[in-house]
Amino acid sequence: MSQALSSSPMSEIEKGTSLWADAFVRLRKNKLAMLGGITIAVILFFCFIVGFVLKVMGMDANKQDLANRFAAPGEAGLLGTDQLGRDLFMRVLEGGQISLLVAILATVITVTIGIIYGGIAGYVGGKIGGIMMRIVDGLLAMPFLIIVILFREIISVRVDNAARFLVNTWKWDSDFVLRYANLIPLTVAIAAFGWLTMGRIVRTAAASLSKQEFVEAAHSLGLSHQRILFRHILPNMLGPVIIYATLTIPSFILYEATLSFIGLGIEPPNSSWGTLIKEGANFLETNVTVLLIPAILFSATLFAFNFLGDGLRDALDPKASKD
Amino acid sequence: MLKIILSRIAQTLVVVFFLVTFTFFAIRAIPGNPFADAKATSPEEQAALEAYYGLDRPKIVQYFNYWKNIVTKGDFGDSLSMKGRKVSTLISEAFPVSLKLGFLSLLMGIGLGIPLGTIAALYHNKLPDYLAMIVAMAGICVVAFVLGPIFQVNIARPLQFLNVAGWSRSSDIILPAITLCFGVAAYLARLTRGGMLDVLSQDYIRSARAKGVKPFNVITKHALQPALMPAVTYLGPAFAAIITGSFVVENIFLVPGMGQHFVLGVTSKDYNLVLGLVLFYGILMGIANLISDLALIFMDPKLRKG
Numbered sequence: 001m002s003q004a005l006s007s008s009p010m011s012e013i014e015k016g017t018s019l020w021a022d023a024f025v026r027l028r029k030n031k032l033a034m035l036g037g038i039t040i041a042v043i044l045f046f047c048f049i050v051g052f053v054l055k056v057m058g059m060d061a062n063k064q065d066l067a068n069r070f071a072a073p074g075e076a077g078l079l080g081t082d083q084l085g086r087d088l089f090m091r092v093l094e095g096g097q098i099s100l101l102v103a104i105l106a107t108v109i110t111v112t113i114g115i116i117y118g119g120i121a122g123y124v125g126g127k128i129g130g131i132m133m134r135i136v137d138g139l140l141a142m143p144f145l146i147i148v149i150l151f152r153e154i155i156s157v158r159v160d161n162a163a164r165f166l167v168n169t170w171k172w173d174s175d176f177v178l179r180y181a182n183l184i185p186l187t188v189a190i191a192a193f194g195w196l197t198m199g200r201i202v203r204t205a206a207a208s209l210s211k212q213e214f215v216e217a218a219h220s221l222g223l224s225h226q227r228i229l230f231r232h233i234l235p236n237m238l239g240p241v242i243i244y245a246t247l248t249i250p251s252f253i254l255y256e257a258t259l260s261f262i263g264l265g266i267e268p269p270n271s272s273w274g275t276l277i278k279e280g281a282n283f284l285e286t287n288v289t290v291l292l293i294p295a296i297l298f299s300a301t302l303f304a305f306n307f308l309g310d311g312l313r314d315a316l317d318p319k320a321s322k323d
Numbered sequence: 324m325l326k327i328i329l330s331r332i333a334q335t336l337v338v339v340f341f342l343v344t345f346t347f348f349a350i351r352a353i354p355g356n357p358f359a360d361a362k363a364t365s366p367e368e369q370a371a372l373e374a375y376y377g378l379d380r381p382k383i384v385q386y387f388n389y390w391k392n393i394v395t396k397g398d399f400g401d402s403l404s405m406k407g408r409k410v411s412t413l414i415s416e417a418f419p420v421s422l423k424l425g426f427l428s429l430l431m432g433i434g435l436g437i438p439l440g441t442i443a444a445l446y447h448n449k450l451p452d453y454l455a456m457i458v459a460m461a462g463i464c465v466v467a468f469v470l471g472p473i474f475q476v477n478i479a480r481p482l483q484f485l486n487v488a489g490w491s492r493s494s495d496i497i498l499p500a501i502t503l504c505f506g507v508a509a510y511l512a513r514l515t516r517g518g519m520l521d522v523l524s525q526d527y528i529r530s531a532r533a534k535g536v537k538p539f540n541v542i543t544k545h546a547l548q549p550a551l552m553p554a555v556t557y558l559g560p561a562f563a564a565i566i567t568g569s570f571v572v573e574n575i576f577l578v579p580g581m582g583q584h585f586v587l588g589v590t591s592k593d594y595n596l597v598l599g600l601v602l603f604y605g606i607l608m609g610i611a612n613l614i615s616d617l618a619l620i621f622m623d624p625k626l627r628k629g
Contacts, residue, residue, distance in 0.1 A: 138337070141334075141608070142342055142345070143342075143601075146346075146585070146601060147346075149589055150349040150350060150589065150597075153353045153589060154352045154353050157353075157354040250464075254466060257468070258466070258468070258570070258571055261571055262570045262571060262586050263586070263590070264586065274468075278468070281471075281472035284472050284473070285480070291469075291472060291473075298469070299461075299465050299466070299469065302463070302464035302466075303461075303464045306460055306463065306464065
């Protein structure tokens, strides 16, 4: 998501749009943010491209080799093997796929709902906008993890049944369907309650933009509300949306891992970084690598997204970056 | 002042009402029933159990009965998964544990985070600032479920006097409290830094410096109080969240607090237990927000008029 969003400012740079060009110059000077961006690119490349290629070449993250348990890094596979002799490198990559997919998909949903809901609330304003924001406030006052857990439980059995239907009746590939079906309840549950802050941010931006002269000019030209909202107001609040989306991804990665760690997220035999860390923690005394490798990768990803997000905020919103 | 307190209480009641209503119907919408998983229950026994707990009646009747029992008898119902135990007993046993642990880690978080944030602001864009912010970022990114196991093996194991997990000795609070405090400290450091930078650029700080107030006193007597406003706003909800128990830390260190009851309650579909915990949490959250509101009014005279 952030990749898709941040590429649009890049293409505008070539056209010479000075605001984004300025922001990009500021971002390039921020070494931590650049490091974060590069780290994210490397992790995405390894998880999705290298992981996919290796899988096509026949490496299996779930293949057990009990004779080869807890092999040291380099001994068997690049990073050794886990408690059941499974290749740790493959497991970390496939776990990363799930963790990142959950977070990125949930962020895409969050941004979409947030922009539409917040945009309408801010643009319409008045009583309707007020009521819309009261609803957001009420939902925000609820404990996030608790409602996410409850909501996930409600939909997970139903999604599971649907996936089994696809496999049994339509003969879809069961490995593929069950693996990705497992992440749907979690993603939907996180996104269903995760868009609230985005909605607020967008509303604030839309409300202040819709009072400006260029919107008035658009009105006097007789443009439709829809066109004004999506073609005139929306492009002008891309900055805050990009910043917040970049900072949302790590928090969703964290929620996914937390829920998987307490057993209410991704379920075995599927793995995410959360479940890998949980499994690794059981064997910490004898084999540190089984915990350490997913944990380092997980923390590095969170670092990278947070630093990039902070850097983007400094670059796109110089006024706020003083503090 | 009174108006603020009353509106906060009204707001809390509304939130608690919606929270309980949502939870009530949400947890009953989870497929399956509380007694199906229990070992060796025949359909007749299941039906008898459901009748005993009133679960055979229409949901809307159950819903009104639930409120009626709370309002008239103060009764939160019986736990469905732990036979013969009342939800209120379970909460009153578990809450002190979570409260003690949460309070200690919050204190440690404050003691760590606020000085860190202040130092970062004082050395803005210099080495101490970068170091402090990287440490704070580490507190957010190196999460409890990574830290906890590492502490267990590298601190509890070599130091024989600390238990790896459990809640039998008074020293058992140390490791979970340390694990929990880093997250709080990290957020506080970032908020304090932001607030401090805001305040330090204001005119009255320059006046204080110009008239020769010692640098240390400028910070402690003039700048710190307004600079802590964002941190105090965060501390209200954070306090409620942390004293109601952390799912992860209680899970790692086998702490008999409220977090594990909640996770168990959801997985075993213990309707009454989950509802009781959510209700309790909602009320605590309201109280904590009220306290942080009052603290903000106390700290900022501008808010007193409104």
